[in-house]
Amino acid sequence: MPKVIITAAISGAEVTQEMNPAVPYTVDDFVREAKSSADAGAAIIHLHARHDDGSPTQDRERFRVLIDAIQNACPQVIIQPSTGGATGMTAEERLQPTELDPEMASLDCGTMNFGGDEIFVNTENMIIEFAARMRERGIKPELECFDKSHIDMAMRLVSKGCIDQPLHFNIVLGVNGGAAATPRDLIFLRYSLPEDATFTVTAMGRHQLPLNVMAMAMGGHPRTGFEDNLQYSRRVNASSNGQLVARLVRIAHEMNLEIAAPDEAREILKMK
Numbered sequence: 001m002p003k004v005i006i007t008a009a010i011s012g013a014e015v016t017q018e019m020n021p022a023v024p025y026t027v028d029d030f031v032r033e034a035k036s037s038a039d040a041g042a043a044i045i046h047l048h049a050r051h052d053d054g055s056p057t058q059d060r061e062r063f064r065v066l067i068d069a070i071q072n073a074c075p076q077v078i079i080q081p082s083t084g085g086a087t088g089m090t091a092e093e094r095l096q097p098t099e100l101d102p103e104m105a106s107l108d109c110g111t112m113n114f115g116g117d118e119i120f121v122n123t124e125n126m127i128i129e130f131a132a133r134m135r136e137r138g139i140k141p142e143l144e145c146f147d148k149s150h151i152d153m154a155m156r157l158v159s160k161g162c163i164d165q166p167l168h169f170n171i172v173l174g175v176n177g178g179a180a181a182t183p184r185d186l187i188f189l190r191y192s193l194p195e196d197a198t199f200t201v202t203a204m205g206r207h208q209l210p211l212n213v214m215a216m217a218m219g220g221h222p223r224t225g226f227e228d229n230l231q232y233s234r235r236v237n238a239s240s241n242g243q244l245v246a247r248l249v250r251i252a253h254e255m256n257l258e259i260a261a262p263d264e265a266r267e268i269l270k271m272k
């Protein structure tokens with residue numbers, strides 16, 4: 001039976017405790033949210049770091065503390081630090097978690113508007129530099145594509161020999177500045193990927209659940225968590241990341257899909 005890999009994006013860089021009090025800031029908060037996700041069935045934790053006051057940081061030492069604490073509580077789970085960080089951060093700042101040699105990290109594949117006034121900068125040369133760093137350190141990149149041109153950029157860099165196969169993509173939908181969170185755009189982007197690539201689908205807000213279900217129906221993998229969706233239902237906050245993961249597990253089972261444990265996820269993504 002096919003297995004699905006659930007990613008929990010537990011923190012993000014943009015959401016706050018004012019929006020949902022369960023958004024993690026402190027190390028204890030992060031451990032609680034990572035554990036609730038892993039216990040519920042997440043194989044991958046996509047990780048943005050925060051200071052205790054909630055401000056986003058790519059500081060290597062903060063990542064070290066968070067990763068150690070999460071690994072202690074969830075020894076099997078795959079931890080995937082973000083190299084996207086938050087808009088406005090420099091490339092050097094963003095690359096810091098790669099110095100900890102995580103087994104996986106996000107690799108953003110194009111520049112875009114990001115919300116009202118922000119620009120998320122990922123020039124071709126930056127992507128080449130990030131990819132080289134990941135190759136050097138044996139880090140599996142998850143290719144974050146917020147639009148069709150990002151997939152084209154990733155494939156351009158594959159053909160230039162900068163990114164190694166097998167490829168794993170994350171199709172991210174519904175960010176203001178990227179592709180829309182609609183079935184049409186998901187289908188378009190999914191069938192723009194190479195046949196043998198694996199892929200995860202991320203969608204913002206109320207679109208997270210329906211597009212995650214579509215992802216599973218299309219042979220892909222779902223991502224949930226507070227970075228993407230703070231609410232369990234309309235105007236009702238999710239109590240934890242684990243609550244969002246548990247719902248995906250139930251739906252996957254109803255679809256006759258099994259949930260990949262972290263080691264099975266490593267095999268599916270050809271990480272070992």
Ligand code: KMH
Binds near residue numbers: 013082086108114120
């Ligand atoms: N916070 C966004 C600007 C990633 O994690 O690689 C970038 C982001 C993508 O979330």
Ligand code: ZN
Binds near residue numbers: 009082227
């Ligand atoms: Zn992220």
